[in-house]
Amino acid sequence: MVTKSRIPEDTHHSEDTYRMVIERLSELEARNQELREELRQSKTDRQYLETQKVRYEREVRKLRSEIEQMRSPPLIVGTIIDVVDSNRAVVRSSAGPKFLVRTSQFINIDDLKPGVRCTMNQQTLAIVEVLPSAFDSQIYGMEVETRPTETYVDVGGLKEQTIEVREAVELPLKKPHLFEQIGILPPKGILLHGPPGTGKTLLARAVAHETEATFLRVVGSELVQKYIGEGARLVRELFESAKKNAPSIIFIDEIDAIGASRGQETSSGDREVHRTLMQLLAEMDGFDNRGDVKIIGATNRIDILDPALLRPGRFDRIIEIPLPDVEGRLAILRIHTKKITLADDVDLLALARVTEGKNGADLSAICMEAGMFAIRDERPSVTRSDFERAIRKISADFDRNKVSQMASIGTMFA
Ligand SMILES: Nc1ncnc2c1ncn2[C@@H]1O[C@H](COP(=O)(O)OP(=O)(O)OP(=O)(O)O)[C@@H](O)[C@H]1O
Numbered sequence: 001m002v003t004k005s006r007i008p009e010d011t012h013h014s015e016d017t018y019r020m021v022i023e024r025l026s027e028l029e030a031r032n033q034e035l036r037e038e039l040r041q042s043k044t045d046r047q048y049l050e051t052q053k054v055r056y057e058r059e060v061r062k063l064r065s066e067i068e069q070m071r072s073p074p075l076i077v078g079t080i081i082d083v084v085d086s087n088r089a090v091v092r093s094s095a096g097p098k099f100l101v102r103t104s105q106f107i108n109i110d111d112l113k114p115g116v117r118c119t120m121n122q123q124t125l126a127i128v129e130v131l132p133s134a135f136d137s138q139i140y141g142m143e144v145e146t147r148p149t150e151t152y153v154d155v156g157g158l159k160e161q162t163i164e165v166r167e168a169v170e171l172p173l174k175k176p177h178l179f180e181q182i183g184i185l186p187p188k189g190i191l192l193h194g195p196p197g198t199g200k201t202l203l204a205r206a207v208a209h210e211t212e213a214t215f216l217r218v219v220g221s222e223l224v225q226k227y228i229g230e231g232a233r234l235v236r237e238l239f240e241s242a243k244k245n246a247p248s249i250i251f252i253d254e255i256d257a258i259g260a261s262r263g264q265e266t267s268s269g270d271r272e273v274h275r276t277l278m279q280l281l282a283e284m285d286g287f288d289n290r291g292d293v294k295i296i297g298a299t300n301r302i303d304i305l306d307p308a309l310l311r312p313g314r315f316d317r318i319i320e321i322p323l324p325d326v327e328g329r330l331a332i333l334r335i336h337t338k339k340i341t342l343a344d345d346v347d348l349l350a351l352a353r354v355t356e357g358k359n360g361a362d363l364s365a366i367c368m369e370a371g372m373f374a375i376r377d378e379r380p381s382v383t384r385s386d387f388e389r390a391i392r393k394i395s396a397d398f399d400r401n402k403v404s405q406m407a408s409i410g411t412m413f414a
Contacts, residue, residue, distance in 0.1 A: 067104075067106065074122070074227060074228045074269055074271075074272045075119035075120060075121065075122065075128065075129070075227050075228060076093050076119065076120045076121075076122055076125070076227070076228045076229070077093070077117060077118075077119055077120075077131070077227040077228065077229055077230055078091040078092055078093040078099075078117070078118055078119070078120055078127075079091065079092050079115065079116070079117050079118075080112055080113065080114055080115065080116045080117075080118060080127075081098060081114060082114055083109075083112045083113065083114070084100065086103075086109050087102055087103050087105075087109075088100060088101070088102055088103065089101060089103055089112055089127060091118065091120060091125075091127065093120070093229075099120075099125050101120060101124075101125045101126060101127055102124070102125075102126045102127070103126065103127045104121075104126045104127060104128050107127055107128070107129075107130065108130075111130040112127070112130065116130055116131075117130075117131040118130050118131060119131060119227055122228070143215075143216070143217040143218070144214065144215070144216050144241065144245070145208070145214070145215040145216075145217070146214055146215075146245075147208065147209055147212055147213075147214070147215070148205035148206070148208050148209045148215050149209065150202055150205040150206045150209055151206050151209050151210065152166075152206050152210065153335075154202065154206060154335060155199055155202055155203055155206055155335075156199070156324065156328060156329075156331035156332030156333075156334070156335045156336075156360060156363075157199075157324045157325070157327065157328025157329070157331045157332060157360075158199055158203065158321065158324075158328065161192075161203065161319050161320075161321055162203065162206075164317065164319050165190060165192075165203055165204075165207050165296075165319060166207065166210070168186065168187045168190050168294075168317045169190060169207045169211065169249065169294045169296065170207055170210055170211050171186070172186035172294070173211040173213060173247050173292055173294060174211055187316050187317040188284060188287075188295070188313055188314060188315075188316060189284060189294075189295045189296070189297060189314050189315035189316060189317070190294070190295070190296045190297070190315065190317045190318075190319060191255070191296075191297045191298075191299065191302070191305075191309075191310065191315035191317070191318045191319070192204070192296060192297070192298045192299075192319050192321050193298070193299050193300070193301075193302035193318065193319075193320055193321065194300070194320055194321035194322050194323075195300060195322070195323055195359060196300050196359065196361070197359035197360055197361030197362060198321045198322065198323060198324070198359050198360055198361075199321055199360045200253075200298040200321050201217070201251070201253060201298065202360070203321070204217075204249065204251045204296045204298070205251075207249065207296075208249045208251075211247060211249070212247070213246075213247040213248050213249045213292075213294070214242070214245035214246070214247070214248035214249070215248070215249055215251065216238060216241060216242050216245070216248055216249070216250050216251065217251040217252075217253060218234075218238055218250075218251075218252055218253070219252075219253045219254050219257070220252055220253065220254040220255045220256065220257030220258045220259070221254055221257040222234075223235060223252075223257070223258050223276050224257055224258060224269075224272070224273055224276065228272055228275075229275070231258070231272060231273070231275065231276030231279070232275050232276050232278070232279035234276075235276060235279040235280050235283055236279060236283065238250060238283075239283040239286075239287065239293070242293045243287075243291075243293055246291070246292040246293050247292035247293070247294075248292070248293055248294075249293075249294045249295070249296060250293065250294070250295045250296070251295075251296045251297075251298065252280075252295070252296070252297045252298070253298045254298070254299065254300075255297040255298065255299050255305070255309070256299045256300070256301040256302075256304055256305055257273075258273055258276045258277050258280065259277055259280070259297070259299070259305050259306055259309045260273075260301075260304045260305065260306060261304055261305070261306045261307070277306065277309075280309075281308060281309070281314065284313075284314050285313065285314075295315075297309075297315050302318070323357065323358075323359055324358075324359065324360060324363075326349075326352050326353055326356075327352075329351075329352040329355055329358065329363060330348055330349055330352035332360045332363045332364070333348045333351055333352055333363055333367065334348060336363060336364045336367040336368075337367050337382075340367060340370075340371055340382055341380060341381040341382065342381060342382055343381040343382060343383040343384070345383055345384045346382065346383065346384050346387060347384070350384075351366075351387055351391075354391065355391060358394075362394055362398070365390075365394050366387065366390045366391055366394050367387075367390075368390075369389075369390035369393050369394060370382045370386040370387045370389070370390040371386070372390075373386040373389055373390065374386050
């Protein structure tokens with residue numbers, strides 16, 4: 001309360017003003033103090049909130065990695081037998097036993113119905129994923145062809161190898177009585193080994209064509225599944241399908257992906273590959289040499305194969321498919337230029353001589369590239385210089401791939 005003392009008017013004014021200014025100043029100081037306090041408090045709040053935010057983010061990261069951990073392969077595949085309540089179900093694992101398990105919180109309970117396939121975490125057996133109903137081996141790159149089109153005339157070079165494969169596969173399928181007469185069993189499995197692009201798949205397809213057999217091709221790496229028991233299941237399906245469609249030839253390309261020597265299985269992924277290999281060995285032991293299912297394996301890495309695969313009664317005919325020599329390269333060039341209009345200056349023998357080290361796939365690509373150069377220049381025939389350019393291009397592509405492969409290996413170990 002401001003009391004007015006007896007002071008001359010103008011003094012009163014200046015005193016009042018002074019007093020008001022003092023009051024206003026103290027109000028402002030008080031306000032300033034309050035604001036400082038609020039600022040200090042907000043800084044504390046902000047720091048507190050910052051700390052909370054960092055802690056929360058760390059929690060989220062930890063939870064996320066636990067979820068990823070739970071969902072990381074290999075997982076056990078099972079089939080739901082019964083849904084007990086909103087977070088429990090009875091599941092039969094692919095290995096057979098039934099379990100009462102929890103469902104993880106990111107599973108939509110409506111998706112869980114009896115008969116549905118799911119995956120379970122190996123440690124906790126909690127259901128971590130519901131699998132699509134059309135969970136079919138065809139998804140896994142298994143090719144089934146009633147009769148490939150390739151024939152033996154499409155295979156350049158490889159004369160001895162073709163004879164060996166025909167004896168071991170074509171003869172038992174087409175003339176099994178010859179083996180019965182003599183009293184010997186035909187080889188059960190044939191292993192084709194050699195560098196990439198040398199004609200292993202081509203030869204297998206040609207023998208399937210010649211024997212009018214169903215050709216079932218699967219790549220070994222496709223049998224390495226992230227779900228426990230699935231690789232073995234696919235192998236079983238492969239052999240069942242081969243028996244159902246007999247006479248048939250099972251062709252397992254890159255067999256080293258599952259057939260490599262069994263070192264100390266450390267990770268569950270290694271154990272899963274081992275299980276798949278065991279299933280393959282069991283299936284091979286289980287079927288009859290005299291039957292009308294033949295199995296051909298192919299690998300670029302025979303040196304790492306498990307000896308168990310190569311013992312008699314399994315892949316007991318081993319045939320090397322080497323890089324083509326000059327005669328082989330000439331034969332392959334003739335095959336791949338059969339339909340190409342060649343200019344008079346093209347000398348295939350000369351080309352065969354200058355392509356030392358090239359495989360059949362390279363030679364096929366060279367012929368295709370040479371044709372492309374002629375098309376690009378709108379010429380009616382392919383000249384020698386087109387082939388020379390194509391050889392340089394394929395070699396450059398090869399070197400570039402090699403460099404990028406080395407670079408990616410380098411970064412892996414950087
Ligand atoms: N001996 C050959 N005669 C004719 N063409 C060949 C020959 N070898 C390879 N080719 C050509 O290269 C292509 C690839 O050959 P193929 O797939 O049979 O090689 P591969 O040995 O199975 O290779 P990978 O080991 O990489 O699977 C064939 O489709 C064919 O066009």
